[in-house]
Structures are given as structure tokens and as C-alpha cells.
Amino acid sequence: MSESGEGYEAYPGFDRLALDRSGQAEAFDAIGDRYDEAFPQKEGQIAAGRWLADALPPGSRVLDIGSGTGVPTARQLAEAGHRVVGIDISAGMVKLARDTVPDAAFHHADIADLRAGGRLGPGGPQDLGPFDGAAAFFSLLMLPRPEIPYALRTLRGVLRPGGPLALAMVESDVDDFAVPFLGNTVRVSGYLRDELREVVREAGFDVVGEDARAYAPASTDVPPEIQLFLHCRRRA
Template sequence: MGSNDERDVVRRGYDELSYRYRADDADDGQYGPWLGDLHRRLPASAAVLDLGCGCGVPVARFLANAGHQVTGIDISDVQVERARRLVPAGTFLRADATRLDLPPASFDAVVCLYALIHMPLADQPRLIKRVATWLRPGGWLLTTVGNSAWTGTEDNWLDGPATMWWSHADASTYRSWLEQAGLEVTSEDFVPEGDSGHALFWARRPQS
């Protein structure tokens, strides 16, 4: 598949299975401790970018309820429509994250949970470099990425009528991409899922 085909598979998958992936009233789940930790690191009324925001639950909802100014980006029209309804205090845009052009130093934090791994692998290090420029000095990136390298699809994803596609490098590669973007990796954790799992990174733009 070409990269546009891959993007279309992801977009169609989330359009089709948005509610099966996450209900309107889903709780914070595993995200809760991460988001609480992020909130404690942020100034009041911080500007936060949620890349791959999905339906706005739980990330944008949590941060908006904590008083932060949240901008969410997602490739799925259905997900963005739900996010606007579920998190009316947020700003949500339907866009391809890898093609975003945002002002430098405009966010106190960028959150990208289980989303980078749906983007073409060649675009991922470039996006990480852009994220580093969007962060203000001292700003945080919280992201989950691949722990081991894999690219592939799953038919009948979530037992539904759609296919999903992923592509990710391994954790050490992501660490090097973060560092090459000028970010300081402050922690790396393994998040198990089924027989495998993901890597969770906290990275910070240096103060100067």
C-alpha cells in the first residue's frame, strides 16, 4: 500500500468502529495515571495538543476538565464529530497529523497516545521533529509508540466490519528519534498489551 492508502485504511477503520473502540462514557482507564502526572507538570490553563485525539475521551476530556486549553487532531471525521460533542470546551480539527503546520512554541504539552503507530513509518521521525518545535521551552511530550518493530493489518478489527493498519519501529529507535529532535527523554516504560505491548515515553524540550 502507498501511504495515502494506509491513511485511508486507518480513517475508514475509525469512522466505522469509533463506538466499538471507545464508548461515550468510557472511563479514564490506563490513561488516568498518565494524565494526572501530565496535569501536575503543567502550568494552569496550559495549551495542550492531542494528536490522534479520537473521540476526545479520555485525554481531551480529562485535560479540559482540569482547566487546560485542548486542541485535538484526528484523521477520522466520526471521531472529530464525537470529540466536539463530548468535549465542547476543546477545539477539534480533522487533519492528517503528519501534514500539520503549526506555529513554533505554541504548546505546553503534546499528547500522542496509540496514534503515531497508525502513521506511515517514514513520516514518524519528521513528525517528532515538528512536535519538538511546537513545544514551548520546558514543554512535555507524552507518547505511546511501538516496543518492537512491526507493520501490518488486522481484518475484522475489534470483531467489526473494517480493517486496521499499524506501522512502528522498536523502542530504541523511537528513543533515538526523540533525542535527534532535540528532546530530553526523562522516562521510558513498557505498557503490556496481550502478548506484546507498547513503549511509553516522557520527553521534554529543554528550557534553553
């Protein structure tokens, strides 16, 4: 795969989906740094980020999907010596991340922008890839279920063969389900763990490790959850 994007795979089905982000970015703009206050204990995410950082050669280019405030993942990867590029649909979160992790680069963008020919993908105006590794912590759950396989294949397309992906989802059997979240409403999707593994494998990743943790957020309007962390590698 060349730096120009040669060798990327296109997934035209993504282009046919009716992408609906209404209210999602606005909710996170309003939440801002209260997100970190509501989720102060992030041991599972930190452990998965450490696996990702250690799985990469020094100075690797790493993509952080749904980078949020930049804490802990973008900061953790940057402090490990990697070159971090984060994307988030919330302009407010991007601003916070830029202030918090000045050594990383953050873009106000959607994962769909990484598609071949998209705004940031191969053949697009910025063409950010390829990347040596990627993190997607609780970002794909913000998509409707029909989009998630395409999003994973898009991630596969911007990763070099064998590149590691650290993925986190909340275990649930819901699709684009509206939930109260820190005084706002967001729509979330999820899978039970066996189905999540299968979706990830069908998208072209091998699951090489897994961790599941019970989590009780500090905020009383966010219910306890089971967080699933998958350690994956892009299949050649």
C-alpha cells in the same frame, strides 16, 4: 517563540514524503465509540495524561494528536483546567469528541497539517500553535515508519522549549503493517523500545520517564500488546 509562529523550525523532508492515509480514517469512522468499548482499561494512558497535566502551568494550551473520542485524554486535560486542542484524521471521531468534551476544540486534521506553512501550522491559515504541551497516545503508530521522525520533529516545532510531550506506542518491529482491528483493517508501525527512545531523542526530545504495560484488549480480534509510555520534554 512568538504567538505568530516565529521561531518554528521547518522540516522540508516531510513535504517530500508520499503521505498515504488510504483506509485509515474510514476505519475509525466505522469503529466510532466501539474503540472505547474494546479498550476499556486505560490505566497507563490515564497515568501518562496525569503526568502531562501536572507538568504544565495552570491553563496551558495542550495539543492532543489523534484525539479519538476525546476519552480519556482530552477530557482529563480539560478537567485539569488546561485549554485543549485535539486533531484527528477521522471526521467521525472528531464529532464524537466534540460531543463528549465540549470544553475542548477539535479539528479534522492530519499531523502533517501542523508543518510550517501547512493548513494548521505556522504560516498556515489557522496557525494553531504554539502549545505548552502535547499528547500523542497511539496516534503515531498509524504512520509509516519513514514519517514518524518527521512527525515528532513537527511536534517539537509546535511546542515551546521545555514543553512536555506524553507519547505512547505499542512495542513492535513493524512498518505500515496491515492488521485486523475491530472488524476493519488498519496499517500500523512500531519500534522496539530502545529504538523508540533513540528516534524520540533524535527528534529533539529528552526522555525523562518511561512506563511499559502489558495490555489485553476486550476485543478478541485485537491481540495482547506491550504499551510503551514515554514522558518527554522538548529540548531547547
